Amino acid sequence: MAGFRSALFYQDPKAALKWLEEAFGFELSMLLEDAEGNLAHSQMSFGDDYVMIGQEWSADHKSPKSVGGKNTQxxxxxxxxxxxxxxxxxxxxxxxxxxxxxxxxxxxxxxxxxxxxxxxxxxxxxxxxxxxxxxxxxxxxxxxxxx
Amino acid sequence: MTSKVFVSLRVKTTPERAFAAFVEEIGAWWRPNGLFQTTPRAPGVLAFEPGQGGRLTETLANGKVFEIGRITAWEPPARLEFTWRQANFPLELHTEVEVRFEAVGEETRVSVEHRGFDQVPEGAARHGFPDEALLMRLAEWWQVLLASYRDRSA
Missing domain, CATH: 3.30.720.110 (Signal recognition particle alu RNA binding heterodimer, srp9/1)
Known part of the structure; x- marks a missing residue:
């Protein structure tokens, strides 16, 4: 289905999944964990849409916590x-x-x-x-x- | 620890009906996937034998019955757990599927957690995929399955 999706990066994405449910009422709709329990991919749903929650997976994919609180969107x-x-x-x-x-x-x-x-x-x-x-x-x- | 694939969605019905549709109507909502073939033959019809220890079977067109797994937790209407083994898995490898049914207002949140797929070795069952790609495909398949199940159960 064509459309937009946003991905957000966190130093601790698993903590983010819990927090986003508690704070905003998002529901975890997809989660992949490797054999060590590391989050590989996840989606949280709200209404008909979802956001992807992930790790900081490259030098250019950072949590605001790692870049002095700056947001670019x-x-x-x-x-x-x-x-x-x-x-x-x-x-x-x-x-x-x-x-x-x-x-x-x-x-x-x-x-x-x-x-x-x-x-x-x-x-x-x-x-x-x-x-x-x-x-x-x-x-x-x-x-x-x-x- | 073991790898985990989790997917969930809401169905517009009660946990009781959601549980019953999952178990009793799996033959109607199941959608086979070529990447996750249960047997080398054309896909058959799936069915659960309700209750603790009951089998999850696939009946093929030639009448043969393949046992995919067994029910390891039978807790209607909240929780169901069963083992999952494809014919192309090593004999000792059983992966595990846990299904939860949780009332949310007038709807039910149905979630599936499939554990242990990273233990599938190189060979026919893996298609050369690294773990992350394999788990992503498995998650996408469960999303397709749950969407079909949702349409059936509502």
Missing amino acids: TVSIQLDGDIDAHCERARRAGAEIVAEPETQFYGDRTYRCRDPEGHIWTVSQTVKTVSREEAEAASGLKITGWI
Whole structure:
């Protein structure tokens, strides 16, 4: 099936699998371990999508923890449930909340957090329908492709 | 320790129905895979003999019955474990499959863990694959199997 998938790298990917379940409610949908118990490949599902969780497998595939907390891209989680409760669950699991839940001009309520190795995650829930005109008026942006 | 291949998905039914469909309807949802041939002949029909110690068999077109494995844990509706041995495995090698059924709201999370496939030696059963490629193919096959099973059980 054509589409996008993201892969995230961790110094301790097995700890990440546990944490992502506890914090975000992801479910482990695939895991390969070698005879020594090392993680070779894994996938965690949420809704109809999944992310791949892996080790730092080359000099250019690093956890933010290994590069001073820097991220070059982030993964967004789209919820259909209560985002404030989701944020509290993540906080209890040890997420560092970088931006508390706030409703945005385009109709989504969002928060941002860092996981224990420094990956930044953006979490969104659509809470109201906003027209293109309303969004343009609120933001001062010219918007193309608004559905 | 031993290698492990884990896959899981949700089915829209109860653990009781999910367990029953896995065991009783395996002949309908099973999808043979040329990389993991159980016997040298054309694929047959799989069936479990329910209960601890029951056999997992494959009945071939010529009527012969091949024993793939035996049930080593029978704990409906939560857990099932059985051994898995292909005809092209060395005689002493049995891999192990554990299936768990866990209620999540109105759905059931069904997970399969297949252990020990790294012990398959060089030869017909391995197709020259290194461990990681072999385990990845095995995981992908179980994903296909579970998707077929999900469509059957819901």
